Amino acid sequence: MRGLDRGFLIFRKVLTKLLYFDHCASTPPYDEVVDTFAEVMKAHYANPSSIHRAGTEADKLIARSRALLAEQFGVKPEEWLFTSGGTESNNLAIKGAARQFKSRGNHLITTRIEHASVNDAFGQLEQEGFRVTYLPVNSTGHIDLDQLSSSITDETILVSIMHVNNEVGSIQPIAEIGKLLSAYPRILFHVDAVQSIGKLPVKPREWGIDLLSGSAHKLRGPKGIGYLYVREGLQLQPLQSGGSQERGMRAGTQNVPGIVASAKALRMAMQAEEQTRSRMYALRDKLIQHAAMHIPELKLNGSEDAALMAPHIVHFSYPGMKPEVIVHMLEQHGAIVSTKSACSSKDNKPSRVLLAMGANSEHAAGGIRISFGDEHSEQDIDKLAEMLRRTVAQLKPLERSRF
Structure with a gap:
């Protein structure tokens, strides 16, 4: 047995003994999904843009997948793009x-607690001359609709607000925001739904x-695949050149x-969504109640109110303690959790999300995320x-002890 294979088997045995509570970072794929991936990879390796039969058959699989997404969300197949x-x-x-749409205006609106892929994208656009309003949030991680409304100007062309925060789990009032923005037909509304689809x-x-953005590996699918809903009739400037794929x-x-x-x-995640959501809310409540009764050192971030928070995320802070110490000690005991977003977990800075929610630097630097x-x-x-x-x-x- 080669070294790489041997190392894989050893790690697999170790991982199966651990309780994995880092679903916000990535999820264990369904067995059926792994089987499907392998089957298609073996049988349909042709380029779907090729005009021969093998390419056409591969393209048909993409079309069926697009139709399946559309069916789950009640939209048209051609409104879904596949990304990485x-x-x-x-x-x-x-x-x-x-x-x-920069000819319409140069003002953009988002929040202070978006995922890094959103926050940094807006930072780049600021360097290009766009003006960005970053909406504040309250202590539970929610925006104020009146502040959003008062931030809109004649130059506003885009509002981007996440559905579920990837760190603490706060749910933004997306339906109400959409209703508010319906009075401004020139403003586009983008939603990062990576942490809410399937939950x-x-x-x-x-x-x-x-x-609307989504990611497959957040709901027990493969890594390297995302999807983007683009409303019919809407065209985006591509990020890369080289082909006519994906409209x-x-x-x-x-x-x-x-x-x-x-x-x-x-499809599997959304068909089980209602039942899964109910079960996960019960688990969330159980963990929060236990911590409140037996571990007062842990401070809940967000809210106990299930109506305000996602069912699969619990975020605690242990002020005065390095979060990586907690993570590694928990792993020794048999559980895998994380600190903050996987994209930002290796830096030593206090959580940008918790600071925006009003936490002090010590509190914001001591957070652990359980998902x-x-x-x-x-x-x-x-x-x-x-x-x-x-x-x-x-x-x-x-x-x-100090950091």
Whole structure:
């Protein structure tokens, strides 16, 4: 057995013994999705843009996958583009819309707690001369609709607001925002739904959304595949050149096995969404209640109110303690959690999201994110709660040490 294969098997044995609570970063794929990916990769390796039969058959698989996405969301198949992931979907939506419609105006609106792929995209557009309003949030991570309304000007061309925050789980009032923006037909509305698809209802057409981003590996699909809803009749300036794929907005040979497998994962997740959501809210409540009763050192970020928060995310802070210390000690006890967004977890800065919510630097620097999925049970939460209790008890003598 080669070294790489041996290392893979050893890690797999270790991972199966750990409780994985980092679903916001990535999820374990469904077995059926893995099988579908492998099957399509073996049988349909032709380029879907080729005009021969093998290429045509590959292209048909993409068309069926597009139709499946459309069916799940109640929109048209041609309104979905396939990308390499949520980051590309967000960048294409934001930069593509701003650059395409800059003749209308140069003002953009977003929030202070967006994912890095959104926040940094707006930072780049500012360097190009666009003016950006970053809406503040309250202590639970929610915007004020009146502040959004008062921020709109005659130059506003795009509003981008995430549905579920990837760090603390706050749910923004997307339907109400869409209703507000319906009075401004020249303003485009983009929603980062990476953390909400498959967990909460998502209704692009009913909510007046023009652009909506998703990612397959956040709902037990393969990595390297994202999707972007682009309302019919809307054209975006491409980020890259080289081909006419995806309505001319996303050049490059399509990842056929990834696309087919991602569509399967989406269908499975959305068909079970209501049942899964109910189960995960119960698990969330159980963990929060246990921490409140037995681990007072952990401070909940966001809100206990389920109506305001996503079902699969619980975020605590342990002020005065390095979050990576908590993460590594929990792993020794048998549980995998994270600090903040996987894209930002390796820096030592306080959480930008928690600072925006009004936390002080010590509180914002000591956060851990627990995110779970449909494979978890009440017994798993009980085990995690006990691991958290033991971890905090071990760390408490060190809590006053400085970073």
